[in-house]
Amino acid sequence: MEDLLNTPTAFRNDAYAKVTGIAKYADDITIPGMLHAVPIYSDYVYAELIAVDATEALKQPGVIAVYTARDVPGKVLFGQIIQDYQVLADKYIKTHGDVIALLVAETRVQAIAAIPFVRIEARELPAVLDPEVAMLPETPLLHPAHGSNICNEHCVRRGDITLGEQASDVVIEQTFKTQRIEHSYLEPESGIAYLRPDGVMEVMGSMQHPFSTRRFTANTLGLALNDVEVKTIPMGGGFGGKDDTAALVCARAALCAYLLKRPVKMTYTREWSMRESYKRHPYTLQYRMGLSQDGIIRFAKSRFVADGGAYCSVTPWVTWRSTVQCCGAYSVENVHNDTYGVYTNNIFSGAMRGFGSPQVNFAIEQLIEMAGEKLGLDELEIRRRNMVRQGSTTVTGQVLDTHVVSLQQAMDRVLAEIDYTNKRSQCSFGDPAQDEWYGIGMALSYRGMSLGAEGVDFNSAIISVQPDGSVLIETGIHENGQGSESAMILIAAEHLGIPKERIRYRMPSTSNIPDGGTTVASRGTILGGGAVVNAAKILKNILTTEIKTAKNIDVSSFRDSGLYDTNNELVMSWNDAIKLCYSRQQYPYAFGVFQAPKVSWDEHTGQGNAYFTWVYACQAVELKVNPKTRQVTVLNIVAAHEVGKAINPDMVKGQIYGGLATAVGYALLEDCKSENGKIVPTNFHNYRIARATDLPEMTAILIENHDPQSPSGAKGVGEPTLELLAPAIANAVYRATGKRFYTLPIRIEL
């Protein structure tokens, strides 16, 4: 409990509201005259939709309407990359989570009661559930317009694999499989929409990307973007999972509100959420890796197949990160990777915290140890000989020289904190004489920050100082619960030299501020914070110019609610400077933009400067295995993360703890199984996530090397935290049992 020894410094602008129950989430909001919409599913996984008969449903008490794809005034298809995702099933049911119709009633109870009365007629088609089968040329196409069941392909071609083979003394081959994961945000999807008197469709909802929700809604209704205003309200968790499906739930509520001219709420049950919402991609990863006697990796050949399910979502971006990071945090001269995102009739896969890296790290962080063992090198030494260092070149040809490469630092800190080398000698390796097996394991990772060459990457912030000196800020970043608003307030306070208590974060809306892209990819603090710093610079420039003109004094710094000259003499207070500004008919108002530095990518060779900066991490874990019950008990976790600059240190640690808890689930507990294309788990009783009793003490170590390319110095921490614990656990399980497990979740079979 190291935190008890420290003075906590956590700051949250929403703290009071969240510990008193004042915070209102989507389903907590009611609007007079509001109706309730529910989704209608079918029993089919893949079928041609023939007819929807709502006759009996419409006779049920309170039922107002039943809508199908035919009622959509705009476009039925939408998607962030490929427009293949159906707002409502049109002609074909392509997966078990497809919504066939929307039923609207006066009350939610009435709506749910009427669901069984909607009759669906369809002609079943043979579903394709295995990505390898889907990729065969003779397999019928799920999306004929796309021309292939391969949604996307990425590759890395670096050096010469043949030369690498010749230089290798040992070659190791292994296939790894990872499972489908449900995000398990505690709040199921919910959206509420109503047509405002000014003709604008206003939407509030549980979604992590208001601008995506606006696009989905405008597309569905056939409206312009300025006809829809999406407002941000507290959201009960996202973890990458509240984009496409959550946006669509909002769009469906808006569709009903638009057609009925009445407010409509659509709140999902956990069962609907689990059935319909996209998941983390299951992967099959095949590796062939060669090393020379000195422990240097001479080549790595890999092939990744990700089951993207029925719709594209962001599969091309998720799999792209896997490609870029296909050799983990190691420098390899000769690399050949092929990655495929594949359409099947399974539930679709999309963004989830980690985004294509947890799968790869599960493989590579075991493979490196297996290779070391073959060469007689321990798991630390083999890593030290291959890990990226200052000035290293990545497998995509990027030279890591724009920031501090702190991988070794992270590793050293974790090994010392957990006392790795001493404890390693106590590992059981399946010793039959012991009735409890002990193991310790570790893993490394590096991660490209923000979107990289996935897409355009910029964000904006507005700082508006009021006549009394109090400040309103906003950014194009969404509060997902991670505390982004608080981080932005702290950054603004630091750069304006005023107390954080004088700053309020304005309730964000898509009509207030330009589209800053989605709040994913651990980009909130780095992109939004960068925009705040740049806005603060502009604002300070306004004040400095006004004071120079009015008083011919040069202001050189802003601190302690004052403006100081080059001799550190107080020129005037913050409040007086603001008053001066207004009196001179100048607004102390600034719009700042942070554009991510340039990145590059050649899709034919898989070479380029994929991300403008990187973060580094090491995690280690101790555990015990009961040989009889096969129960794994995690005893201790230590994690060190490079964060650039910790803006709100306790909140950064909170991110780490949360990521570790989710990663324990990834390694040992969670498996969102699909049987014949139907998701098996329905709720938290049959989809088990980590509970309080499943988790050990956790220690979070922050490594801070301010990033020169980030205006605030900060990088990001959300995703790196859960991308490397699963292999650390697998490595510890190996040292406990003497067996390696290549499939997630790890099920001990001896």
Place this chain on the structure above:
Amino acid sequence: MAKVKLTLNNETRTIDVEPCETLLDVLRDKLGMKSPKCGCDRGDCGACAVLIDGKSVRSCLIFAIECEGQHITTLEGISGDQLSILQEAFIEFNSFQCGYCAPGVIISATELLKSNPHPNLEEIKEALSGNLCRCTGYQPIFDAILKASKETKK
């Protein structure tokens, strides 16, 4: 419909309920108490926890009609003019992120500290094993409860 008379956050309330309505739905839809949240609607996540006669109960698992004469406390009822020591500690330790689980977690922890003012870590984990949190990894929640229990000593 049946009439039920109960005490909610120290106020006597009489309401008409359907026999099949859960306490959670009645609290949220008829009594205006929005702090209990629906996360699973089957007693697995603890987001809907309320105190009934001082005991933490998942309000999605009981019918409102069963609550005749009982004293029900939601997070709104705990949050008077002054925050409790526990709520203060929750703020201090950043024991929530999205905050959706927080009402249920604070209810469970309130019950724990009342019945066992100085719990050890294992007792805290056990008391919270029915409350799911996907954001915090629980550690900041444990820290806050330990802190609150120390404060109680003074």
